[in-house]
Amino acid sequence: MSNTIDTIKQQIEQNDVLLYMKGSPNQPMCGFSARTVQAVMECGQRFAFVDILTNQDIRAELPAYANWPTFPQLWIKGELVGGCDIVTELHESGELKTMIEAGTTEKSA
């Protein structure tokens, strides 16, 4: 198994809310990443992110591991939630906040 996959697994395990995106939350480099990170930020909890434009090894290997060909990707509690379309719809229905809160409070309890 490659080191990159180990890194990815570690990131997903160690971060309850993790966003793989293009650019950073303050400077997203793609409209889909921008919309997704905006939705996650509006939920008001801490989250981790990985900029795949500056981590090309992760960009290359995560799609096959995740069975998800594109970015952004939002992971909560080790599970892939989805990309921009899903995160946006979950945010609009209010479910995203609930999911993120559930993901982050369990740990601190």
Add this chain to the structure above:
Amino acid sequence: MIELLEQKLQAAINPIELIDIQNESHKHSGPAANSHFKLVIVSEQFQGVLPVKRHQMIYEILKEELAGEIHALAIHPYTPAQWAKKQNAPESPNCMGGSA
């Protein structure tokens, strides 16, 4: 490209109540004319399937195209009941230059 995507989806998902594929490549950076698409698809087959799995179903059907020319595919999959309530899919965002 739109015809090809539609053919592949029609062959794999049955029944399809509504399928709408838009080429949104003009909204994005880079010269590629077949890079960004948006798909709205309504089918009974999505009943009881989580959103993440619906997308993965479609990614699997279109994996050759996604590994090739297509850079982004917005997917809005609904069951007929969901679509009846909704009647339109969200707009895709504009490009911010990061397609490199």
